[in-house]
Amino acid sequence: LxxxxxxxxxxxxxxxxxxxxxxxxxxxxxxxxxxxxxxxxxxxxxxxxxxxxxxxxxxxxxxxxxxxxxxxxxxxxxxxxxxxxxxxxxxxxxxxxxxxxxxNPALKALVLDLDNTLYSGILGEDGIKNLKLDQNHIALQKAIKNLKNQGFLLALASKNEKEDVKELFKIRKDFILNLEDFDALEVNWNAKSENLLKIAKKFNIHTSAMLFIDDNIAEIQNALSSGVKTLLADHNSAFNLKLFPNLLKFQTTQEDWLRSKDIAANALREELCVLSDEEYFKKLQIVLKFSKNNTQNAVRISELLGKTNQFIANYTRLNLDAVKNHMKHSLILSVSMSDKLSDSGIIAIFVFDKQDEYLLINDLCISCRALGRKIEERLFFKALEFAFDFFKIKDKRAKILYQKGDRNAPFLNFLEKIASLKEENYALIAHKNLTYEGLEIYEE
Incomplete structure (x- = not known):
């Protein structure tokens, strides 16, 4: 400083x-x-x-x-x-x-109440035309719209009838926010904590990466049980939101713009999960691109290593300079993914070195929005193949460094399945020859 x-x-x-x-x-x-x-x-x-x-x-x-x-x-x-x-x-x-x-990594999503939060009044009692917008409501909606434009996800968690809410956004042209701005709607009479968990599942993120804004202290208290961050809506909401920690992004990458569209397509992907892996890949037309030491991806690589928590190995948290320096003398693979529904952008990072006769995996991470698409194991072993070739390693064994973090249980469970030997902070992995039928794979 x-x-x-x-x-x-x-x-x-x-x-x-x-x-x-x-x-x-x-x-x-x-x-x-x-x-x-x-x-x-x-x-x-x-x-x-x-x-x-x-x-x-x-x-x-x-x-x-x-x-x-x-x-x-x-x-x-x-x-x-x-x-x-x-x-x-x-x-x-x-x-x-x-x-x-x-x-700390930036938060990923804002979840909003409606009544007496984005406006003054109760939709079901006062009616659409009698809801009032004061200067704070307008400022709050503008601030939220600005965050949306920076790549934050938006969701509604409101105790109302869904059809009434849709009609509300159709009629009130003075609202800054549109219904299309929201990536998930949980408009029902369930507990807010229950809806927040549903939204986190839809977004495929941890609840601690979400900020929930509501005017009702009882709802705020209920929401805390789900692990979200909370902000009590009052006459100063816009100002308080402006100062809320971890909503500032120093850089907005292309990946931030891709996230909302990608998540919106998840419902269609889930319907296809009953298919076999090969049929699933073909139906979705999944394409994986592996890129070696691409400095143009350095910002996204540092960002993903800095914020991924659920599927991360070693928490190295390499900053931009460290990423570029590693590329000069070793190997960082970045993997982008797309399918017929959306372009997910860069979704996985592998940080490799060579140690004696082993391939050393210093760290790896996979974006939470790529999990559950039947690709984790294939992604991992295909990355190893490229790294073995890069370092000219004939004995195809790998050593991976890892830490047990607060939230990386999905990675640790994955490691249990693939490791031939597992110690406290490293594991040994023998290469597997997998089938990649149905996937389109490119090397850049």
Whole structure:
């Protein structure tokens, strides 16, 4: 974390700062967050990998609509030109928004109540035309729409009649959100905790990756039992959402845009699960593309290794610089998948090395939205085949490093099935010759 007061410099320091940052990045692969007080648009355009630069004054304006941050007369006593209010606001932005974005993966989905949350009133009692939108409701819907546009999934969990809700969105043209914005609807009279579990299953994500927004404290309490994050809707919902941790994405990748369409197609895929594997693959026209050391995929590789929890081996959490460095001297395979229903994008990462005569798997992960499509084992052993060829390993044995995490039970169960020897933090795997009939497989 680098803090710079531009008022203390007589000249433009962009070149000096860039040179110092480049030197720092040689010493550490950790991400850099630069905050500066003053005005310099060129600094904000500084383009260094794994480095983000923010104007303090612009942050205060964006998050708090606060532009009276400077108090120059007190600088000699306080050591800063920022007044007390600005410092408190900035501490909130740092602690709730910026720093959590570096430490934890971003949330994946928002689940919304309707009545007295997205508007004022009760649909079943007041009727569609009598529901009221105040400025907070409009601001909240705008904030949610913005998150949708960044690739977050949206769902409704509301105690209403589904046909009434569909009619609501058809009639109320003043709503910012449309029914088409929602990737899942659980509109019924079941407990919210039950509906939240259903939504997590539809999205194929852990409940802890979801944020549930409701105006009713009893519903919030009920939802907590499902493991979701919660936000109580009130007169300040839009502001509270803006400061909610792990909703900031420093980068939005193409994969974020593909996710919603891919999940919407899951219902059709589930109907075909009764078919044999070969028939299933042919019916869906599943295509797998294996890409070796493709630096164009580096951002997605780092992102997937950073946020996957259910099917991950070793939690290496390689950042962007570490990914590119590994590609220079070893092998990272990225695997993309598509079928006739949607393009899933990059859904699997394998981080390989060679250790003595073994193929060493430093880490691997498969996106949760690719699980359950009958491909995990074939994906794994086909990746091994490409790696054996890359390292010219004749004795086709692999050693995989792994850790037992809070939520990677799906991977650990998979490892139990394929390992010939399993120790506390590594396992040995003998290669299997599987049939890939029905799958289209390409190497890039």
């Amino acid at each position: 680098i803090w710079i007061d531009l008022y203390r410099y007589k000249e433009d320091i962009k070149d000096f700062l860039e040179e110092r940052l480049k030197h720092l990045k040689k010493l550490s692969s950790n991400p850099c967050l630069v905050l500066f007080v003053g005005e310099n648009e060129d600094l904000e355009k500084l383009n260094l990998e794994n480095t983000w630069v923010f104007s303090v004054l612009k942050l205060l304006k964006e998050y708090f609509d606060f532009d009276k941050a400077l108090e120059l007369l007190k600088e000699e006593l306080s050591g800063t030109k920022l007044n007390n209010k600005a410092l408190i606001f900035l501490a909130q932005i740092l602690g709730l928004v910026l720093i959590p974005a570096f430490i």
